[in-house]
Amino acid sequence: MPWRVERADFEDGRSGHLVVDDESFRPHSEAMEFVAAMYAADRSANTVRTYLRPVAGFLNWCERQGVDWRRVTILDMARYKRFLETTETRRGQVPAPSTVSVHLTAVCEFLRYCAAADLIDSEVPMQLVERKWMPRAVGRGPLLESGYTRDVRVSALRVRPIERAPETLSEDQQQAMIDSAPTARDLFLVRLLLDAGLRIGEALGLRWEDMHFLPDSSSLGCSLAGAHLHVVRRATNSNGALAKSLRSRPVPVHESLVRLYRDYRFERDEKLANVDPCDFVFVNYTGPRTGLAMSYSNAYQFVQRLAGRNGFRAAPHMFRHTAATGWVESGVQIDVVQELLGHAQASSTKIYLHPSRERMREAVNALAGRR
Incomplete structure (x- = not known):
């Protein structure tokens, strides 16, 4: 069966x-x-x-x-x-x-x-794990010099990884997605993923109360200056969207994204004037779930359909890879990138330190040219 x-x-x-x-x-x-x-x-x-x-x-x-x-x-x-x-x-x-x-x-x-x-x-x-003795120094003084061994279990079915840069969207592909977004909602979603580097579950879980798109959010009970949003983990989201990190984090946004957000709010009020209000930021415009929160499948289908119209393949997580890679290549410090992405471990962010083949060639040509 x-x-x-x-x-x-x-x-x-x-x-x-x-x-x-x-x-x-x-x-x-x-x-x-x-x-x-x-x-x-x-x-x-x-x-x-x-x-x-x-x-x-x-x-x-x-x-x-x-x-x-x-x-x-x-x-x-x-x-x-x-x-x-x-x-x-x-x-x-x-x-x-x-x-x-x-x-x-x-x-x-x-x-x-x-x-x-x-x-x-x-x-x-x-049976699927094996014992491995690993030296580990503990304590101070003599104990630090002598150390001791501890017994840990590691996978017996290890797969040797191949180091490669995360798959990203080229500048032309990004612009194609932006230019061909059919609605203000779709454009805002595309730009939000590209500019803020959110996971798709984090974006789909956003509520109105998370969007602090004001120069001063003190009236909202928030002391952070400048336009930003808050990624909050909620286990009760009706669409199943869930932020991966247990820790909430603020993410700053650019003024251009604030303008797109206003356009989306205006469009949404027009399209869903006769539908019961929903406090999720991203909702469906058509179908039996009109006015209700977008699901993972809704978002995946939208991204795949939009990319397909432009002749390439894309998935929502590629937007996050694209944002992080762009920050690193622009000279943003890795600890800032880590905080923007909400990574608990620095090792998770290091995958974006892989230079592209184009940058490697530029480095070689620049040095050779001076000779």
């Missing part, structure tokens, strides 16, 4: 995803409990879907291979890893090492949850 990921509406009014049987639409019981656990941990709907697709693929592979997923061994997982690395995608390409790593991480998390919930034997996920 092949498994696949399908959208589902839950009793609390939220929408999400489940792993279901392709013929009977019967949910996979263990995967359904895994979904409930992720939502209980405030994982976003987008994150849940990202985890479920590898889980469904793993379950299908096990059935084709005659492997009981509840008793999977390290040898089985090594075979599955090899399968992921050598199976071409729909575009006729083998997946990148990072993609394989994400798949394995999702499957291991699923197995670990099942073991913790006593759904499978606890030894199953324990």
Whole structure:
């Protein structure tokens, strides 16, 4: 019975995803409990879907291979890893090492949850990690010199990453998206993602109260000067949008974005004059959910459709990569970029330090030219 990921509406009014049987639409019981656990941990709907697709693929592979997923061994997982690395995608390409790593991480998390919930034997996920002795100095004085070793567990199915710069939009592609945005709402969304570097979940979760687009926001109870917005994590968003970071952060915006915001508010008031008000910033203009908050799928379809009209491919997260790369190449300090992006760890921001091939060539030509 092949498994696949399908959208589902839950009793609390939220929408999400489940792993279901392709013929009977019967949910996979263990995967359904895994979904409930992720939502209980405030994982976003987008994150849940990202985890479920590898889980469904793993379950299908096990059935084709005659492997009981509840008793999977390290040898089985090594075979599955090899399968992921050598199976071409729909575009006729083998997946990148990072993609394989994400798949394995999702499957291991699923197995670990099942073991913790006593759904499978606890030894199953324990095979997927190995012990490693690592020296670590602690304390001061003599202890710092002698140090000690500690036992940690690392993945037994490591994938060697390939260092590459994040995929971004060229200047021509950015301008094409801006010029062809059909509505003021779409233009504001495109520019917001490009200028502020927000994650799509952060943008879709914005409320009116988060938009402090005034020179002085003291009347709103905010002491920050200049136009800015606040990224706030809310686990109760009806569209499932969820800011990744637990910590709220302010993000400054340019005056040109404030003007686009005003245009959008005017357009929205006209188009939705007879619709009940909604405090989400981004809402649907058409369809059965007119006037309600835009979902992840709405945003993805919009970006893909707009890029397709201009002859290239794009996804919402590419806007964030483009913004961060642009800041770094403009000489913005890495700690400022880290704060703008809301990264908890500096290592997450360092991926944007990869220079482009054009900048590398410019550097070589500049030095050679002086000789």
